[in-house]
Amino acid sequence: DDLRIAVVGAGMMGADHITRITQRIVGATVSAVVEPDAGRAAAAIANAPGAQHFTAIEDALASAVVDAVLIATPGQFHEPVLLPAIEAGLPILCEKPLTPDPESSLRVLKAEQKGGRKLIQVGFMRRFDKEYMQLRELIASGDAGALLALRCAHRNPAVPDSYTNPMLINDSVVHEIDIVRYLTDSPVTAIEVKRPRRNSLSPAHLDEPILVLLETDQGVLADVEMNVSVQFGYQVRTEAVFERGIAEIGRTGGMTLWQDGRYGHAEHVSFNTRFAEAYDAQIQRWVRAAQAGAIDGPSAWDGYLVAAACKAGVEALETGRRVEVEYAARPSFYA
């Protein structure tokens, strides 16, 4: 039987997941849309035939039409959805970040452990991107020698007005914090932020681009250019510096076109297309695992580690200092 999913939040990401589940994912249907905004809800339901509309997660959970929950609201609204969904014992795919701070993430871990089974997978979709997977294999194999450094560029054409300075870390660099740990198999131990000259095209309330240095416990250093006003497109590239070689991922342009005295490739303009295949793979694997009572991707513990590092990252952003990350001890439940 199809896994009946309640999608919570029908904004850009929620709507994208609804289309994905309805049109591409095997073994799942959207049975409920939880969204307080009537207009958004109506648009979402139009794409998910048969789905029921709820304004509160509690009502969806009480409805008996929900087997699993996909949370796609902004991060600050995750905890009040996570806790009742955990209480109901349902599998959960929670968009990143798990929660915006380590304290709330620890509360979520506690609730999950109380239920005795891992229910939460966090939406760090880069782990499902083919090139990131290849790079991880190359690092693990040692074929190019030891990894020394990662040079990351994370560029958005523009961001909505609701995007604030701390979100440079909490909403955007959050991805590098997770993927650097995943690639290197060691947590981020300290963070420092520097600022190049400000882009005059950035919204007035933003101070960016920023350069972020992530230290890991094996000495691998990752630098991240975080840039959310690049205008031209959406680009996520990584160069890996090894003892005996360099690897680069993230040139996703496809066909080369020669025309009008120039040649080039198309560039993505949004993460929805840039990571479309990764999102598909992430949701498909989550659905299969949920049907077997498991998760198949980053856990709530991974989400907590990132939240702890983001706290240090925001402090580094605000003070200009190098800030070490503090982590709680890992419960054996997450071993």
Ligand code: ISE
């Ligand atoms: C957004 O929330 C994402 O998760 C995107 O992957 C990232 O590129 C963007 O900067 C974030 O705002």
